[in-house]
Amino acid sequence: xxxxxxxxxxxxxxxxxxxxxxxxxxxxxxxxxxxxxxxxxxxxxxxxxxxxxxxxxxxxxxxxxxxxxxxxxxxxxxxxxxxxxxxxxxxxxxxxxxxxxxxxxxxxxxxxxxxxxxxxxxxxxxxxxxxxxxxxxxxxxxxxxxxxxxxxxxxxxxxxxxxxxxxxxxxxxxxxxxxxxxxxxxxxxxxxxxxxxxxxxxxxxxxxxxxxxxxxxxxxxxxxxxxxxxxxxxxxxxxxxxxxxxxxxxxxxxxxxxxxxxxxxxxxxxxxxxxxxxxxxxxxxxxxxxxxxxxxxxxxxxxxxxxxxxxxxxxxxxxxxxxxxxxxxxxxxxxxxxxxxxxxxxxxxxxxxxxxxxxxxxxxxxxxxxxxxxxxxxxxxxxxxxxxxxxxxxxxxxxxxxxxxxxxxxxxxxxxxxxxxxxxxxxxxxxxxxxxxxxxxxxxxxxxxxxxxxxxxxxxxxx
Amino acid sequence: xxxxxxxxxxxxxxxxxxxxxxxxxxxxxxxxxxxxxxxxxxxxxxxxxxxxxxxxxxxxxxxxxxxxxxxxxxxxxxxxxxxxxxxxxxxxxxxxxxxxxxxxxxxxxxxxxxxxxxxxxxxxxxxxxxxxxxxxxxxxxxxxxxxxxxxxxxxxxxxxxxxxxxxxxxxxxxxxxxxxxxxxxxxxxxxxxxxxxxxxxxxxxxxxxxxxxxxxxxxxxxxxxxxxxxxxxxxxxxxxxxxxxxxxxxxxxxxxxxxxxxxxxxxxxxxxxxxxxxxxxxxxxxxxxxxxxxxxxxxxxxxxxxxxxxxxxxxxxxxxxxxxxxxxxxxxxxxxxxxxxxxxxxxxxxxxxxxxxxxxxxxxxxxxxxxxxxxxxxxxxxxxxxxxxxxxxxxxxxxxxxxxxxxxxxxxxxxxxxxxxxxxxxxxxxxxxxxxxxxxxxxxxxxxxxxxxxxxxxxxxxx
Numbered sequence: 001x002x003x004x005x006x007x008x009x010x011x012x013x014x015x016x017x018x019x020x021x022x023x024x025x026x027x028x029x030x031x032x033x034x035x036x037x038x039x040x041x042x043x044x045x046x047x048x049x050x051x052x053x054x055x056x057x058x059x060x061x062x063x064x065x066x067x068x069x070x071x072x073x074x075x076x077x078x079x080x081x082x083x084x085x086x087x088x089x090x091x092x093x094x095x096x097x098x099x100x101x102x103x104x105x106x107x108x109x110x111x112x113x114x115x116x117x118x119x120x121x122x123x124x125x126x127x128x129x130x131x132x133x134x135x136x137x138x139x140x141x142x143x144x145x146x147x148x149x150x151x152x153x154x155x156x157x158x159x160x161x162x163x164x165x166x167x168x169x170x171x172x173x174x175x176x177x178x179x180x181x182x183x184x185x186x187x188x189x190x191x192x193x194x195x196x197x198x199x200x201x202x203x204x205x206x207x208x209x210x211x212x213x214x215x216x217x218x219x220x221x222x223x224x225x226x227x228x229x230x231x232x233x234x235x236x237x238x239x240x241x242x243x244x245x246x247x248x249x250x251x252x253x254x255x256x257x258x259x260x261x262x263x264x265x266x267x268x269x270x271x272x273x274x275x276x277x278x279x280x281x282x283x284x285x286x287x288x289x290x291x292x293x294x295x296x297x298x299x300x301x302x303x304x305x306x307x308x309x310x311x312x313x314x315x316x317x318x319x320x321x322x323x324x325x326x327x328x329x330x331x332x333x334x335x336x337x338x339x340x341x342x343x344x345x346x347x348x349x350x351x352x353x354x355x356x357x358x359x360x361x362x363x364x365x366x367x368x369x370x371x372x373x374x375x376x377x378x379x380x381x382x383x384x385x386x387x388x389x390x391x392x393x394x395x396x397x398x399x400x401x402x403x404x405x406x407x408x409x410x411x412x413x414x415x416x417x418x419x420x421x422x423x424x425x426x427x428x429x430x431x432x433x434x435x436x437x438x439x440x441x442x443x444x445x446x447x448x449x450x451x452x453x454x455x456x457x458x459x460x461x462x463x
Numbered sequence: 464x465x466x467x468x469x470x471x472x473x474x475x476x477x478x479x480x481x482x483x484x485x486x487x488x489x490x491x492x493x494x495x496x497x498x499x500x501x502x503x504x505x506x507x508x509x510x511x512x513x514x515x516x517x518x519x520x521x522x523x524x525x526x527x528x529x530x531x532x533x534x535x536x537x538x539x540x541x542x543x544x545x546x547x548x549x550x551x552x553x554x555x556x557x558x559x560x561x562x563x564x565x566x567x568x569x570x571x572x573x574x575x576x577x578x579x580x581x582x583x584x585x586x587x588x589x590x591x592x593x594x595x596x597x598x599x600x601x602x603x604x605x606x607x608x609x610x611x612x613x614x615x616x617x618x619x620x621x622x623x624x625x626x627x628x629x630x631x632x633x634x635x636x637x638x639x640x641x642x643x644x645x646x647x648x649x650x651x652x653x654x655x656x657x658x659x660x661x662x663x664x665x666x667x668x669x670x671x672x673x674x675x676x677x678x679x680x681x682x683x684x685x686x687x688x689x690x691x692x693x694x695x696x697x698x699x700x701x702x703x704x705x706x707x708x709x710x711x712x713x714x715x716x717x718x719x720x721x722x723x724x725x726x727x728x729x730x731x732x733x734x735x736x737x738x739x740x741x742x743x744x745x746x747x748x749x750x751x752x753x754x755x756x757x758x759x760x761x762x763x764x765x766x767x768x769x770x771x772x773x774x775x776x777x778x779x780x781x782x783x784x785x786x787x788x789x790x791x792x793x794x795x796x797x798x799x800x801x802x803x804x805x806x807x808x809x810x811x812x813x814x815x816x817x818x819x820x821x822x823x824x825x826x827x828x829x830x831x832x833x834x835x836x837x838x839x840x841x842x843x844x845x846x847x848x849x850x851x852x853x854x855x856x857x858x859x860x861x862x863x864x865x866x867x868x869x870x871x872x873x874x875x876x877x878x879x880x881x882x883x884x885x886x887x888x889x890x891x892x893x894x895x896x897x898x899x900x901x902x903x904x905x906x907x908x909x910x911x912x913x914x915x916x917x918x919x920x921x922x923x924x925x926x
Contacts, residue, residue, distance in 0.1 A: 208738040210738070213788060214753070216753070221761060224699075224701070227761075274673045274682050275671040298686040298767065298778075299675055299774060299776050306764070306765040310661060312760070312762055315762065393677070394678065
């Protein structure tokens with residue numbers, strides 16, 4: 001059976017696989033600092049070609065995208081594997097045990113910036129494809145690879161790129177491996193993420209600070225403006241009071257309810273990870289709030305004098321920063337309009353500034369999507385344990401481009417160890433996790449091919 | 464007539480008066496830095512004795528008080544003149560045209576730290592008493608002088624000192640000259656001030672900042688706690704919602720209503736001084752709010768990240784600083800209790816810290832007090848114009864000690880020019896204002912003596 005030969009090939013070529021990952025990590029590619037990104041695109045494209053995969057470097061207005069494909073029959077089922085070859089800045093350098101761009105193996109892990117996030121994960125798909133090419137003449141489905149060079153900088157060109165390359169990128173599903181497994185090592189499937197809308201509210205009173213004795217009662221105080229505006233926006237339970245805010249929130253279906261009830265939850269242990277004694281809620285409530293409900297967060301507030309001693313002033317300005325986490329079917333544009341309308345009604349003196357930090361749309365693939373079960377089975381075959389299904393992450397990722405621009409669903413399967421230290425010093429990828437990742441990719445290709453062959457998967461033509 | 468001889472004496476001894484003030488200014492007395500304060504007490508006591516006034520230096524736990532008196536008949540009407548010989552720190556020194564402790568006359572003003580605040584004003588009373596002694600054998604009333612050395616540091620020992628010296632300080636009225644006249648040069652009488660209660664509210668969520676995506680909706684956000692607590696404390700019009708907050712606010716009487724209606728007010732001009740376009744209220748409302756109504760002010764608010772860019776966190780703590788301005792008959796202790804009770808009811812997670820910065824009680828002498836008319840007449844005789852009656856200043860001063868500890872009313876008459884630059888570089892006192900001040904003091908002594916003689920003034924025995 002061909003999958004056996006593929007597995008054997010993967011196991012017999014571990015050293016070469018690790019060397020390829022090292023080559024990739026050795027090439028810095030810090031998008032925030034525009035350091036080595038274009039050189040890394042070249043290294044990656046060369047690697048794909050060396051492995052027998054047609055590859056091109058496609059420029060965008062910012063950083064290039066490395067595109068690769070193995071298409072034997074244009075009508076066959078097509079999986080688009082997405083990843084990013086850019087990395088976070090390595091600073092602070094003095095906290096690294098070995099230099100960030102000199103990959104080093106210690107205690108069964110490869111250390112280096114980008115090992116887990118995301119070079120080791122994206123190359124797992126490529127190595128799985130290569131194993132299929134070598135051991136079975138090719139994978140059982142068409143594969144497309146989109147590896148971008150600026151995910152760590154908010155993917156500014158990705159949506160436009162996809163829009164411009166729609167037919168070339170045409171696929172039946174997008175597959176993403178990023179982030180880490182459960183701390184226990186248990187595998188997970190991630191079906192989406194919340195969106196984020198970043199805002200700053202600025203209230204202005206007088207054009208200077210005033211004496212709170214001499215003017216207290218007659219001069220307007222901008223902190224009070226924000227306090228009353230904010231309390232009109234969100235109630236003490238966290239429910240947002242802005243008209244129409246919940247209009248498009250998708251009702252929670254039966255499958256979601258079932259999955260929520262089975263999700264891992266321990267109020268004491270979970271509370272401890274965030275610095276609390278316990279959590280006053282049950283598991284389904286906890287997960288519903290993070291994955292399926294929006295939340296309006298205040299991440300910063302500044303007004304007046306906050307240094308040592310005191311200053312009895314009426315401050316001239318007050319500023320408050322919000323990040324509103326949105327769920328699927330809500331859009332940042334609609335919510336921004338509603339926030340502006342609310343503020344204009346309650347206190348038009350307050351300015352609403354849309355700050356572009358990581359504004360992203362929410363996205364979610366339905367848990368009933370047939371590919372979810374197919375991929376879960378593939379993982380169980382590789383890992384011996386069924387993955388947990390995460391309906392969405394609470395945080396925000398640029399995944400909405402797939403359904404909204406390319407018109408195709410996305411499924412994520414993290415390959416890295418939970419303690420990969422992504423974005424931190426001493427980033428690493430467990431070698432076990434790396435090799436397992438290659439196996440999972442290979443198995444996923446097979447499982448999707450089998451399911452597509454029996455007509456069990458939705459196809460793009462049917463959309 | 465003896466007042467004519469007193470006036471002549473004042474006019475003929477201007478040079479000596481100025482020299483005495485210069486001697487006093489030359490001696491640094493910075494209470495905040497404990498620099499020269501005790502030496503200045505000695506200079507001042509010596510000066511009093513040289514002018515024929517019995518004087519003593521009375522120690523307190525902190526800075527000494529210079530006490531002087533001219534008592535011919537213990538049963539006669541007694542005025543206690545209060546002032547302070549300590550000064551603000553002179554820094555920043557490079558902004559002074561001439562050194563702060565080297566008094567210099569330029570363009571009809573004496574420049575130097577303390578010229579206006581308060582050495583030039585307190586010595587005016589002493590010089591007026593001296594003129595009465597020289598020209599008429601003594602003033603027509605008993606005079607007591609209490610000059611403290613730490614008003615600029617919040618008068619920490621004053622109340623205790625008065626409590627310990629009650630019989631020695633026994634008086635029928637306290638008379639205070641501090642601060643400046645109206646910018647137009649018009650004289651004013653000040654009958655009181657609002658009190659101040661300084662508080663800090665601290666809300667704590669988790670013991671660390673959390674990711675607002677991964678934890679947003681389940682981890683508590685301390686900014687939201689403060690927003691909801693604060694909006695339950697004060698409504699959007701500024702009315703305080705804390706139970707019992709207005710219990711002791713004294714109703715506004717007919718005399719106050721009449722005075723409020725006649726007080727100087729120009730919405731555009733007043734707005735300009737505080738950095739606003741205009742004020743959306745009439746004069747009586749403006750003055751009522753500042754003088755006769757309490758106000759709950761937020762002078763500082765800090766939480767989370769407020770630097771460049773953004774940080775999508777749920778902050779672990781939020782802090783808000785309040786100064787509550789109180790009016791007469793409200794007390795800081797009662798209001799603190801009521802704030803604590805309110806917070807305990809609405810959100811017991813929030814801590815209320817009583818920060819001691821300048822906590823002071825409100826104080827007000829009734830405008831119907833017979834001495835108000837007597838002193839107003841005296842000012843009109845000296846200045847040719849009747850003074851405006853300020854029911855209270857919006858700011859806070861340590862005047863409550865007089866009614867609450869000594870059991871006697873207080874009346875303030877500022878002698879300095881409005882642009883005296885007190886607390887700032889190039890502090891100065893107009894020589895005209897200085898000499899006028901001596902005349903006003905002399906005339907006030909005569910007027911109170913006349914009124915007391917005809918039984919028109921309340922006496923301490925009658926209290």
